[in-house]
Each structure stands twice: as C-alpha cells, then as structure tokens.
Amino acid sequence: MASFQHPFRSLKYVKRQHQGLSDVLIASAGRHIYCYEAESGRRLDVWPQHVEISSKVASGPKSTSEDQAPPEKRRKLSSPETQAEEKPTEEILNSKSPSWTNIPMVLASPDGKYVVALTAEDKCIRVFSLSEDGKLQELSSRNMPKKPCALDLTPDGQTILCADKFGDVYSLPLIPGEYVKTRAQVKASKPAATTLTVHSKRNLLSLEQQLRQAERAEKAEKAEGVEKPQEEVEEKNMLNFEHQLILGHVSMLTDLISVSLPGPSGSRPRNYILTADRDEHIRVSRGIPQAHVIEQQCLGHTSLVSKICVPSWAPNVLISGGGDGLLLVWNWSEGELLQKILLGDSFQDSVVSGIWDISLDQPVGTRDPVRAIFVNLEGSSQLLHYSLESDSTLTLQDTIQLSGNVLDLVSMDLPGSVVVSVDTVREPNCTDTWKSGPASPQILLESLRANSFEGSLKWSVAEDSKLAIINAAGTSDLSTTLEAKARKAIDDALYNLGNTRKKSYGD
C-alpha cells in the first residue's frame, strides 16, 4: 500500500533575481527541509539527506511508529554543548534519523543568503547558508532553553528574535561569533535566608540544614581542590552561545514580528518588535537595543492571540486573530482599534492559524498589482480573502475552497501567483481523522490565481506545472498503518493552537 506524504508545514519564497540567481522555494515537511527551483519546481536539495528506504522497510512499521513520536520530555541534565551532538536514547537505535520529527518554522534572510529553521523536539534554531545552486549547508545549531513559539529576523537581517513558551524574547546574532563565557565560575550557593527572615520552626530547621550542607560543600571543595559545578544555575546561563534576553511577558508567547516604520524626516527608520501572548495581549516594544521601552499595548481580544500580521504595503496597520472568533485591525503605533470583524458562527470555536499579506506586482490574470489579506483558521480547508481598504479596514471578498486543510501560504513571482500548502493526510476540516489512504496524485501544494471579475478580485485554484512536479516528487513517507497513539502525536504537533486555550480554572 502506498504511503502518505508529509505535508509542507512552512513555506518561504527566496527572491534572488537581483543577484542574477534563480528564485528558490524553501519548504519544511516532516523532519526535512526541501529546496526547489521556483521557476521549474525542480528539487535542488533536501536537508538532512533522506534516509535509505531499505533501512526504513527493514525496521518495520512498529519502529516507524516509535520514531514518529516525539522523544520523551526530559529534564536537561547535560550542557547544551554535548546535547547538540547527543541523540535521545530511543533514537540511538536508529542512528540515521535525526532527533526531531517536525520543523514548524523556516525563515529566509532578506538578502536570500541564509535560511533559519527551528527543529521542534530539540528546540534548536539552525542557520543554513543557501548556495548559488540552492544547496543548504548547516552553519550553526543553537538549542534554546524553552520551546520557541515564533521567530523573526530584525529588519537588517543580522539578528534572530526568538519568542518562547515562557514568555521571553531572546536576540541571537544570525551568524554566531566566538562565544566567551562571561562568568567563568559560579560562586558556591549560600542560602539567601537568614534567621532574621525565617521564623517558623520548620523553616528554621531547614535553614540550619542548608547552612550545614553549604559548609560541608565548601570544606569538600577546599580539601579536593576541585570545583563542583553548581546545580541550580539559571538555565539561561547555561547557553553556550551569544544571546540576550530583551523583553518578556509572563505568559506563553504565540507570535512575534519585527517591523520598521519611517522615522521623522531626517532621522533613521524606527524599529519595533510586536509580541502576542496567550493572555490576550499584543505588546508594541521598541527594537533592539531599546526593547525594554514598551510603546503601546493593543488590548481587545478576549481569548488567546495566535497570529499577528503587518501588511508590507501598510506598515501602520496590524491585523490580529486568535481564539475569540474575531479579527481585529489596529493602528498599532497608537494602540488604536480600527475595526472588529466577526469571523462568523462556523468559526466560533476555531483559532486563527494564519494571516498572510500578499503583494504581487506582476500577477497573472490581471494587469494591476494585487494586494490581498488571506486568513485561515486551524484545521480549515477554506481561505478567507480580504481586501485592505484605503481607510485601513478589511472587507471580505470571497472564500476559497482548497482540497485540504490550509497549512501555509506564500506568494511567488514570475508568474505572480500564490502557493498554498494543504494537508494531504487528514480529511478536509478535520484535525484528527486521517484519510483511509493516500489520494493519487497527492496534492501537497496548490496554486491560486487572481482574476479581475466585475471590478473586484477573485482567486481560484489553477493548474501549475511546476507544482505538479513538486507534488509528484512528494516529500517523505508517512505510514498509513500507524497506531492511534502515534497518529495523535503527529496531529498534535501540527494542530496545537486549540490546546493553548486556557482550560483549568482553579483559584
């Protein structure tokens, strides 16, 4: 029986024509990153290289289900340095497969020379160089202390901004330099409490114990002359690469974007960082190095905020979506709410999983440049198409039906079209029901073309020969005979926004 193909999770279009090179489409599917020549759909590279099919067949379906499941959550014991090379125990058996099962995000630097990707289970930010012939070469891998939820690059493309599950935003240089540890050694821990600050019998007793232990440790150290590594060091101090904590929410971050606005005449453009969290907040901070200056809070959502988008052609406008069935349009630099759009009853329980701004200078089908906003809800096979009016409000134009759940979307030049990645594995509008078997051919990518129709713009699914080549080549196999548990793990890795809603309501 044929296998499913891993759907494309994240797409990026890399423009390189001004450098005399062909444009490249970067896409992640399963545990791999694929590079395609944009014009032809020819596959240029896969990272990491596909594992030999024979070894997969030999391992049989049982171990396939095992390596599909994310590695068990474990407490970090080793330093990240050794961990980068180390593979989780269950993976050692199958040493050819990497330690992650999916790549939720890929980014490309503005100059088209670098690709940044996040591998999920090892929380690792990996930077690649993209060669002239479209090959990926891994330059660095940096394991973050907490699960990164959103990545972006600063407008100059030199710094990665990483927003994590614990609400912290770190800045990392795109190309890490030599890292000199700032703190050579950590002072032996001494209890911060004293008999002046704790009074209850129990607390005094434990303080006494702590003091005794500290004393013993000190003696042992002197006697042996060996310094014992301190166990309870803040985790950020354990990162062995240059990084800076630049801002933080006390809430899980869901999205981050870096935006630049023109400054007053004669001054430099002003950079901002916009962050969204699970507690309904959207925060506007200044860019590096003044990220500690909070300029605005855009408060109006009544459930988690999951996606924020600043259209490239209207940088003062922010469109935000979340779990409350609303799209909000903001003048974000003033914190002013411009419009509140109800997504409709059928989407009341869904979470917005994507808001994309599409700008095509030379679209096929029409002569004028095309600008559009697309919105998708998690686990939906429909795309909502909005136009952004001159008064910064959104108008729903039409709804586009795709062949499967929409996962990501990207605009391509020459010919100007929109490429949508769809879920080939699950039934449309389902996040947990798998198709009985793979369709033939499996559609991983679909192309949308704009058509002028009675003065307004309509989008429709169109034939595209280069996408047919990509679809025919497929990605990597995903067994059709996985157990329910393994399937659920894969479902949860792809559709996880619904789970970020607040559920437990205890005092």
Added chain:
Amino acid sequence: METPVPGKRQAREEYRRKIKEQTEGDGDSSAVKLPRKRFFRQRAHANPFSDHRLDYPVSPAHMDWASHYPAFVDPDPSKTNLSGARKLTREVEVVDIGCGFGGLLVGLAPLLPDTLMVGMEIRVSVLDYVRSRISALRLQQQNLKAIAAGNSTGQPSDTPAMPDVEDDEIGSTTTIVPGNYENITGIRANTMKFLPNFFAHHQLSKIFVCFPDPHFKARKHKARIISESLNAEYAYVLRPGGLLYTITDVEEYYHWVLRHFKYENEDGENGENGAEQTDAPTGGIRDLWELVSDEELEADPCVQVMKFETEESKKVTRNKGNKYVAVFRRKADPEWPS
C-alpha cells in the same frame, strides 16, 4: 500544609458572612467591627504562572472603578467608559502590588486623601479581608461623622463611645481621618500578567512593592515580582517622574532588585562606581530608572509608612530584622537611536 479542620472552616465561613452582613448594612451599624485576620489567612505563596479564575478588564478603558470609589464617581451619569460603567472624577494613580492585608493602603489613605489608590493581591482570602477592612473603616468614618455632626448641633448624644478594639485586631479608628478611606480599594489580580489591563500608559504616579515573596530557591526566581522584563512593564504604566518603591527584609533580594534595575552587576559591585569597568551594567533597563538618594527617602512620608505601617514591616520590627529600601524614579523615555 495544614488543612483547616471542618469546625475551623465552618467558623471561618460563619465569621466572614457576619462581617459581610455588617458592611452591607444589615447589621447594627453603630458598632462596626473590623475583620480579624485569623479568619482570612491563606498560604503565603501563589503560582503566578497558572490560569487562575480572575476577573480583569479587556483594557483600562473597560475597567469599572465606580463600584470601588463611590465617593469619586463623576456626577454626570452620561459619562461612561467602554464597558458602560460610570467614570470617576479622577484617575487611580497609586498601586500597591501584592498589598497583603492592606496595611500600606490604610496607612497612606489619610496621607494622600485626594489620590485614588488600589491594592492588588493574588490570594482570594487575603483580598476578601482587605475589602472587608476597607468597608468597615469607611462605615466607622461615617458613624464618626454622624456623631460629630450630632455634637456640633448641640443635641445630646446618647450614642455610645466607639466599640472596643478587638483582641487581635488593629486599625479601628476613633478619629475622623482625611479622605475617610474613600480613596482606597483592593482588587484581586495577577499583576505579573495583567497590569496593563488595568492601567494605561503613564497613568500611575507611584507603585509599591512591599516585602515581596522572596522565592528563595533559584528555581523559583522567575516567579519574583521584580525582574528586568517586569520593570519594563512598570515603566509603561508609571509616568515619567513617578516612583517605584521597594522594601524587603532579605538582603539577597535587595541586591536582586538593584541588579534587575542595572544598578549593580552580578558580583554585587555598584554600577555607579564601576562605570569604567568592562562588565559594568549600562544601557538596557537602566535607561528608564534613576535610583532615588537616601536623603530624599528620609524626607518621603510614604517611605515611613512602608517601613513601619505595613503588616509585614511590623512583623520584621518585632523579629528585629533588617529593612532594605530601594526607590526608583521613572525617567523620560530615551531618545530613539539616531
């Protein structure tokens, strides 16, 4: 943790019900009793990262302050905010983060009678106490005013003297104080998450952080109420020139505070003197804050209240502990990089 035995819990509930009745006007208003803390105690630590069942406004423009400060409601009923609540004649501008049993608020109330102040506390029972305490204080003031009014008109007063102060209770007032405690209130909130839901940009003039939970274990340090990330949020709600007061009895926490405002580096060296050193803290969050001098603190009556009138400060005094005060003034936002 000790779990209250059924009898104890019953007694608590009974007591709280009585206190509530008294302030809601059903009881005998001539002898208003202040609530007793022993019926409102709660475990000293709360997890600031969990999703508590909290009420908070969508934004500051949605906050209903009118029910908290009835004496300051704008007489024009047509003036309402985004949630339809009546507006006030002035804005709330002082916040006590982690107000505990409300000692600071009660101490500050007569000192700043025209300033609206709010205490924020994450523990439900403790906040219940603060609300009951303020209601009782307001009622006592009304009674005192009624007595005074009676005396001044020359009518014979047969009202008995003020009730005796309860055994373990403190804070009953026997004199009329400026502001009559109409300018203070308490709200249950997790300020680490939701401070910007209550207060707009530059709305506040003072923030107090008194004897915060020290979270001694290194693993728990991220739960501390002072951090560089949170200091950026305090700077957002505090107006330039506004003050952030901190006091602690834990020396290590005092250095933590200085370090997280970048007034000290990891080795405990003072950033002022170490400006030339390579690892001296510069820039960052320090752009926004100026450490207030000791002379200025001496002259600030709020510091005295913080040092001697909060419940925790009295406990520290009783145990002959140390008190470490650090106050920071919010500077204007730095210039954009040119």
